Amino acid sequence: MPPLLQALGPSADACRSPQPVPVSPLAIQGLTKVFRPGGRLVQALDAVTFDLSPGVVTGLIGPDGAGKTTLMRIAAGLLVPDAGSVSVLGLDAVVEPLSIQSQIGYMPQRFGLYEDLSVRENLDLYADLQGVAASLRQERYDRLMEMTGLGAFMGRLAGRLSGGMKQKLGLACTLLDPPRLLLLDEPTVGVDPVSRRELWSIVYRLVEEEGMSVLLSTAYLDEAERCVQVVLLHQGRLVDQGPPRQFSEPMRGKTFCVRIEPGKRRALQAQLSRQPGVLDAVLQGDGIRVVLDAQSDERPPEAAMADWRPVDPRFEDGFVALLGSGRRRGELPRLRAKSASSGDAIEVTDLRRRFGDFLAVKRSTFSVRSGEVFGLLGANGAGKTTTFRMLCGLLPVSSGRVRVAGVDLRHAAAEARGRIGYMSQKFSLYANLTVRQNLDFFARAYGLRGREAKGRIQWALDAFGLGDFGATESGTLPLGFKQRLAMAAALMHEPDILFLDEPTSGVDPLARRELWDRINVLAEGGVTVLVTTHFMEEAEYCDRLAIMASGEILALGTPTAIKARAAREGQPEPTMEQAFIDLIRHLEPV
Structure with missing residues (x-):
């Protein structure tokens, strides 16, 4: 018997009907599913066929609307396909959904924890x-709490856990009755790099000790490289299946890092991204990572002005090459601050925020220059969201000095809010209003009336490619278009400063690139941008970063300078993720 099953008890499969182990834990043939929201026809899955390899982690990858969640829900027996067949552990998903649900583990994107119950009470409920027999529970709880590191929090309410801890508790609840097949639908969205690494450690431990098969969807393409196999979907169709290197290796010799002066990198990135033969161009520290078309043998003429050196390809390069060829390449409309000025747009001195006896933010001091893209990073529970909300004027300051757009927040918060735009993590849109109605509402909320309001609404529809969706209810939009609409709404009054709270959480890589193209245009137009993110690649896009832990600032500086702090023998050129984890785990606050 595998070690984990021994630890969980000799009767771990007592509640299961014995079934022969199939060659593939999940076999899909010609899978088709159509939805008809609001009378529209949406082809969620179109004749998808593949087999899942047993005893390994398989990544399910694809842009928003590719059909990943639909496929998982069908495999879990929660949806009925329109055509095709699905065999799960040798059972027909249409004929025997309840039998399947008793033998698999399924963790959806929004796992249903009960936030008013403690960790232990959630475990009891799901047991x-x-x-799960009462005699087996304590051993299983002990084992799962040891794996997740939640043993010290059994009495804490689930609602008071950090995002990463909630995800680990959700996984523990899913694993109370150890399944042969585990389906994980984007389990690491909105989770910091430390917690992501811990979640992956748990998953691989289960695979290695039990031979469990795992199908995991993710928006983080670096995670795809950790999978043994990858299944790539696009617009409901299977694009390809294979090991990650099958996607990255064709790009070898086509991936480069272009070094240039930091002050010129955004302008060059914009030029390179529009050049024929360039598939991708993104900021990376002091340089630009460029991916050329596989058919191109020449570098763009802009390369002559910079240091151009080859770098190893990665899975994301192959993803962009396969799916990004139709991405918008033209000039983006000008997005400028209405009254931006030189100097510091945000000044923070000795900032504190107290909740009862708990000090969430402790004496933070930093500044953000006008026209700068400033990243605020930290592990879940580090205090970054609290800091962010205080700077937006959404949460009162306990003590310290905060000036935003030249206004003291403690004495004139309303005036400051009139000069900032705010895009929340969950996109504060009205789902039952159309795109145009949402824009009209936000225009009025910002004090725009008559001709001025109509002009800004038309600008938003044109600048963000929303013209064809004006009469569409925003709740039915794909996630990438919701993101566009939310950003357009935040810019209706031409703010000096734009606050973006994890704006790309759960959004696919192509939509993330589109948003950052717009952020770069804003920065070039003098708009100050403060952004929180868990994507370490996005941290590279920022001019400077502040990394927080336990309410304090651990590091403050450029991405290159922060990575240099983590350099050591055996890790001479750390990635931003490696630097972040080293800082969180080993360094003292500045």
């Missing part, structure tokens, strides 16, 4: 639902 009841899964029929």
Whole structure:
């Protein structure tokens, strides 16, 4: 018996009907599913066929609307396909959904923790639902709490856990009755790099000790490289399946890092991204990472002005090459600050925020220059969201000095809010209003009336490619278009400063690139941008960063300078993720 099953008890499969182990834990043939929201026809899955390899982690990858969640829900017996067949552990998903649900583990994007119950009470509830015998529970709880590091928090309410801890608790609840097949739908979205690494460690431990098969969807393409196999979907169709290197190796010799003066990198990135033969151009520290078309043998003429050196390809390069050829390449409309000025747009001195006896933010001091893109990073629970909300004027300051757009927030918060735009993590849109109605609402909320309001609404529709969706209810939009609409709404009054709270959480890589193209245009137009993110690649796009832990600033500086702090023998050129994890785990606050 595998070690984890021994630890969980000798009767771990007592509630299961014995089934022969199939060659593939999940076999899909010609899978098709159509939805008709609001009378529109949406082809979620179109004749998808593949087999899941047993005993390994397989990544399910694809842009927003590719069909990943639909496929997982069908495999879990929660949706019925329109055509095709799905065999799960040798069972027909249409004929025997309840039998399948008793033998697999399924963790959806929004796992249903009960936030008013403690960690232990959540475990008890899900143990009841899964029929786990009372005599087996304590051993299983102990083992899962050891794996997740939640043992010290058994009495804490789930609602008071950090985002990463909630995800680990959700995974523990899913694993109370150890399944043969585990389906994980974007389990690491909105989770900091430390917690992401811990979640992956748990998953691989289960695979290695139990031979469990795992199908995991993710928006983080660096995670795809950790999978043994990758299944790539696009617009409901299977694009390809294979090991990650099958996607990256064709790009070898086509991936480069272009070094240039920091002050010129955004302008060059914009020029390179529009050049024929350039598939991708993104900021990376002091340089620009460029991916050329596989058919191109020449570098763009802009390369002559910079240091151009080859770098190893990665899975994301192959993803962009396969799916990004139709991406918008033209000039973006001008997005400028209405009254931006030189100097510091945000000044923070000795900032504190207290919740009762708990000090969430402790004496933070930093400044953000006008026209700068400034990243605020930290592990879940580090205090960055609290800091962010205080700077937006959404949360009162306990003590310290904060000036935003030249206004003291403690004495004139309303005036400051009139000069900032705010885009929340969950996109504060009205789902039952159309795109145009949402824009009209936000225009009025910002004090725009008559001709001025109509002009800004038309600008937003044109600048963000929303013209064809003006009469569409925003709740039915794909996630990438919701992101566009939310950003357009935040810019209706031409703010000096734009606050973006994890704006790309759960958004696919192509939509993330589109948003950052717009952020770069804003920065070139003098708009100051403060952004929080868990994507370490996005941290590279910022001019400067502040990394927080336990309410304090651990590091403050350029991405290159922060990475240099983590350099050591055996890790001479750390990635931003490696630098972040080293800082969180080893360094003292500045």
